[in-house]
Every structure is written in C-alpha cells, then in structure tokens.
Amino acid sequence: MINECFSVNHLDLVFGKNTYRAFSALDVGKNRDQIHKEFNQIVAVRKVDLTIYHGEILVIMGFSGSGKSSLLRCFNGMNGRDHGHVRGSIQFRPPSTNQVFDILHCSKNELLEIRKHRISMVFQQFGLMPWKTVAENVAYPLEIQKRKSNEIKEQVEEKLRLVGLSDWKNKYPHELSGGMQQRVGLARAFVTNADVLLMDEPFSALDPLHRKHLQEEIIQLQYNLKKTIIFVTHDFSEAVRIGSRIAIMDSGRILQIGTAKDLIENPSCEIVKKFTTEVGHHQIFS
Template identity: 50%
Template structure:
C-alpha cells in the first residue's frame, strides 16, 4: 500500500504567491520567479508515490528542494498547492490541508524525524533524549523506560544510557537520534541528511546499520541526501531534484542505466556500479547463447556447455567436453566462502554485479542465472567487463 504520496505539490515561500503560481505552471526557473515576484520556489509539481516498507531517497544539489519536500510530510513546510497524503491506518490523510488536531496526531503517532545535526537536548541523558517523544505523549514512566531500553539495545547504546550528548561521538549521537525516532513506533521516518555531518567511515557504518534495522523493522523511510553513492546504496527508489522539480524518479539501477537528462547523467557518471547494476542487466540471455546440438555454450572459447531439461532447468554443465562440474544453488544469505571451488553456481538475476564478481572469483567459472528454477542467462568475464566499460564510457562522456 501507498504510505506517502505527493500529488502535484508546489511550495512557494513569500508574500506574492498568487503571481508566482502562474509562473510555476509556465515552467519558469527559480531565478526568474524570484526576480519577478520576490518569492522563492521550493518545490514545483512534485508527484511521487512511496510504498510501505520502502526507502525513498530525495536527492540533488544544495537548494534543489529535497529537504523542502521532505518537511511537507509532517507539515513543517506549508504546501502552497497540491496534496501530501500520509497513511493513517486504512486512510490517507492530506497533511497539507488537515486540521491542527489531525496534524498533531500525525506528528505524534505516524511520522517521526531524524535531523542532520542530531538535535539532542544537552541537559538530558541519552535515555531521557530517546524517551522525549513518549514523555510528551504522556506515557507512564515504567512503560516509557522499557521502550527506551529496547530501542537503545537495538542501536547498541544501552550501556551509554546515563551519559550526556557531549560524552558521545558523532556517530553515537546520531544513533541516539535513530533510537528516539524508533521509540515512537511511527511507521514513517523522515531522515534529513542524517549522516552527512559524519566522517566517511562512520557514515558508511551507519548506512549499514540502518539497512540492517530496516530489514527487521520494515519502516517507510523518506531520506534526504546529496550523495549519490549513499542514495544508490540504501534507496529502494530515488527522486532526483533540480531547481525544485523532480527530474527523475525510479529504482537505482533504472536511473543509472537510463538517466533522464544531462543533469542526472552527470550525477551517475562517476558512481560505483558494483552495488547497483544487477546481473539481469549484465547477463547474456539464454536466447542469445550459441548452441552445440541440444547444449548451450556459456563462453566464447566453447569450454563451458550446459544441458537443460524440458522445463529449462539446469541438468548438467561440462568443461572442455570431459569434466562434469558440480552445480549448486546459491541463496542470498550464504557466505561466499561456502561455495566449492570449480563448481557452477546457479543464482538469482537480481543479485548485484559485485556478488557476480565474488562468485566468479570463488569458483573460477561463469555464473548461471535462473528464475523459478529456469535458466535465463549467464554472467562471465565478458559480461562483467562490459558492465565496467559501460560505466567508464558514461564518465568519459560526462567529462
């Protein structure tokens, strides 16, 4: 189900909005609108749907409108025109037009926020900071403390519960902010560049922690970032913004493979493709493989040949016409070192390029891809090289 939907959202700051709106409709730039009306265009025509359990990343350069759009979800930024629909049980509430009581309920029960600068109260301990939202709700102390203890354990800070903010590192302070957001049990989390103030190693570690927490909690997260690698790593979908407008919205791989314009192409030009490109985009499909009788040839040297049954499932793989190789199925939660040397791995086309390279390195053989047990393609050295060279050519073109 849809958790958050922006429907034709315009956000304009200033007193002369009636004159500014027609200019927005005419596609005028932020600079033109400011010069003519004195109003600042925050967001123009923002329309995206975010499904429950997704991480949607709003990204763009500074001033692109990403934080402005994010803050419309909990009413911190007033919407000039359009709807911001946020799920509340079986209903979608338009926080852009609801009454104060409903908006207060949405802020207290449905939506929680994690800020870039931690926003911890220095006179409160870690526990007291995490429990602030529950305290404001009027929750009894014993019940509140039990929830705080649980959330601090979740972010590995339970031993620091009696410390103050200045006694914690930056990464630890941000984890306190995460615990505070989780403590309210809100289904929708707003995260406004929460890791950008941290050094790269801590930021990478917290990204991993967030993804691990998300696998267990399955929250809906709207995440603002100016870092494409971060967006590609954590985002289920990415909205790229420029000058207040959403110029492309889609899954990470879709944006990398098919940038909508030059602005997006410059963003993706220097990204690392290993964790973004999927095997399905790299593979040589079964229909394009050469044949040797009833067998399919997996490489250009005619060394690896596979036999499939009538349903398309892999039956046998031979190497240089004499050696039959063991065929194993590889699931996503298996460690790479569990894969036997010289085996042929059958795995999902949804796995990343990085995983394909790891499996290729571990076995020394091409990697077979199957959906529902049916062989759909192969990834070997040639396919991996093409993926790397493709990204290099995009970077060269951008330069």
C-alpha cells in the same frame, strides 16, 4: 493501491509574502529564477507528483538548493503548514488502517497526532537536548505521548540496545562522539514506533567509517522493523547503498525516479547522468 504510503499530487511550495504572484507566474511558465527576480518569491518545490510505498526506503537527492530538504519537510507539514505556502496535496495512508489524511489540509489536531505517533524526523544536526541524558533524550517523545513511566523505561532500553548505546544511557550529548549522537537521534525516532521516518542528510557530518556503519544500521533496522523511510542525501553512493528507489531533484522538480539500475542505465538528462557516473556499474550489480 493499498500499499501506497504517500501520494503526492501536483505539489508546489513557495516561500515569500505574496505567493499568489509566484503561483500565477508558475502557471504561465516562468521558471524559479525569473520568479525570484521579479517577485522576490522562492519556489522550493514545483509540480511534484510522487508515490511512496509502505516499507521502502526512498532516497531524495540533488545538488544544494535543488529542493530535496524542502520537499522532505512537506511530508509532516513542517513546510506547507508551519512554513511556506503550497498547492496540491499529500495523502498519507498509515498501515493497517482505512484512514487517509491530507497532510497539508487536515485539522491541526490530526496533524499533531500524526507527528506524535505516525511520522518521526531525524535531523542532520541531531537535535538533542544538551541538558538531558541519552535516556532522557530518547524518552522525550514518549513523555509527550503521556505514556506510563514503566512503558517509557522499557521502550527506551529496547531502542538503546537496538542502536548499541545501552552502556551510555546516563551520559550527556557532549560526552558522545558525533556518530553516537546520531544513534541517539535514531533511537529517539524509533522509540515512537512511528510508521514513517523522515531523514534529512543525517550522516553528512560524519567521517566515512561511522557513516558506513550507520548506513548498515539503517538498512538492518528497516529490514527488522519494516518502516517507510524517506532519506535525503546529496551522495549518490549513499543513495545506491540504502535506497529501494532514488528520486533526483533539480530546481524544485523531480527529474527522474527509479532504482539505481534504472538511473544508471537510462538517465533521463545530463543532471541525472552527472550523479550516476560517480558510481561504478559493479557497485549496482555485485
């Protein structure tokens, strides 16, 4: 379909030195615990098939160790290229182009360009450079792209206005609250005008008030800018609040994917049911 952003096909991700043993063990039906015990290999993602559409917020969630962050990092090649070994493919279709890239097998130069211009990542720990000001942190991706200085200044000012930090542009990260630091991270991700944002539990360290505020900002920014967002969390309430669809993972596999209404009304298994019972029916249909 033309509105597909990512098509993930039969994806396995394994960490270790002898991953061929792990792949062979997977093929004969052994589970991740057996493979870790017998071969000291870690199966992080197993048999994932997934389609993500342009302009949606897909939330990936699961308990600690479920594979959600490992899967997220496959979408820009951090896992499967820089770390770990994979089988399968992740086809990426940027909007307004007929090109299709296989993230896991395209050339290094193609992957570099994708990371520079097409896919940005927002980390849980913000990833700010303490020796740079707020404005300099936000400008950094554009400097890597070798943009003109006047363009960089214009884009930085625009994105800082977007996240409400114009008056803090000359401050350093240690002078900001945690919520403000996270907003700097968001501005830096948005400044590249990337088509896709990967967000790895970006609000988990924040207090409830700042967390709710930034959830609202993400929803509004996505509405205004029409980005595709893949968002990892372990909080089903957060997933319900921001997600177009939710994928629930366990032991490296996706157990179920659908809207919050789908998951609550028709959970596929007990693990999905455990997540969905923490959110009241009224929160979905109000």
